[in-house]
Amino acid sequence: MEPTRERILFAALKLFSEKGYLSTSVADILREAGANSGSLYHFYPTKQDVLLAVLEMYRDGIYPMLLAPAWEGVDDPIERVFALLGAYREMLRATDCLYGCPIGSIALELHEPDPPVRELLSVNFDGWVTHVKGCLDQARHRLPPGTDTRALAVFVLTTMEGGVMQSRTHRTLDAFDASVAGLRSYITLLEAAADSRAGDQRQGTGT
Amino acid sequence: MEPTRERILFAALKLFSEKGYLSTSVADILREAGANSGSLYHFYPTKQDVLLAVLEMYRDGIYPMLLAPAWEGVDDPIERVFALLGAYREMLRATDCLYGCPIGSIALELHEPDPPVRELLSVNFDGWVTHVKGCLDQARHRLPPGTDTRALAVFVLTTMEGGVMQSRTHRTLDAFDASVAGLRSYITLLEAAADSRAGDQRQGTGT
């Protein structure tokens, strides 16, 4: 059996993503982890410190747990962006549209989070966005010159979070699919615009 | 003084959007409304019934409270879409990025809401989307033929909700602005595509 500290951490991770932070009681975590309250409070002074540890785990897990599996066998940087969105789609599908992005859920659930919590939520979003920006930078030559790849990466996260929110509410993948289709259409148009402009330049007719 | 029932309802409306549903206690509502618990439970059997009444209020208020003010003096249907997003931006700005869309917050806060609650959240999203679809339908001739205006309207809601979520987390308007800019760029490209295709057709070179 894993050490108690990790059992508590994984139990909290699971429950926070399933039921949210506020709806998960310390007793729930203890039951799931098979531990006693004294042990939990030995490692973590308060429930919020458990949350902080979970958020640090998410932060450190973005690449190994999320991106690496989603990108296996996918080399094209633009396709990697959509493979990542596909991984979220699969999570929605596998859970009947119950669980989406735990960071987004916690971010909206805590209306005025303590600074350290807000900071870690922020860092989680930033890490995700930065990785997507990396893909877009790799594909920079296929996008219109001057494209703000960070802003575009933020828009990708927006698409995922907004789509997940609606799909969870409607208990249907439709809204998620419509959102990703919109993003796909947008990026395709951007690529076409970059391409035609490149053609213009080749022909010397660019503006 | 308004009747007690309405004072309770407005107090709940305010508190749910400020602190969320789970973090608002019945005692909070009573204090804000200046009422006693017996009165609240005389009108609403449970706290959840208060939530249902609040969600019905939001549903009925989408046009008169949100769209009508946002669209005042704006006639162009595409500009109306962005005027609506501008109204959300203003709400974020005026509250230092603390309050966003209360429906979205409640939707993510309740992971497995009772069916009537989930239904009303769904209906709220649907009403919003349908109104935006109305704008897009009015501008149908400016969009590529065959455009799925409902899917595009869902994508507009996705943009708003995803942008609000990130801006609230980062306490900066940047993410919201980047998301709306992405959507604006997308729709501009759609209009350009529709336009060039119309030109093609005029010239008889369309595919």
Next chain:
DNA sequence: GTCTCTTGATTGACCGATCAAGAAGGGGCT
């Protein structure tokens, strides 16, 4: 022997919900 970790009963605060008692108002009756 000491440091790290575990046990589980216990605490006080707060939660949503209940309830008996009473105030307020408005017809209908004489």
Next chain:
DNA sequence: AGCCCCTTCTTGATCGGTCAATCAAGAGAC
């Protein structure tokens, strides 16, 4: 008019339950 009754709403103490957090005592490892 004056009175009564019945419905509607208000009061606020109170309930059992659950919450996060505490703590004294003990187990186990080195």
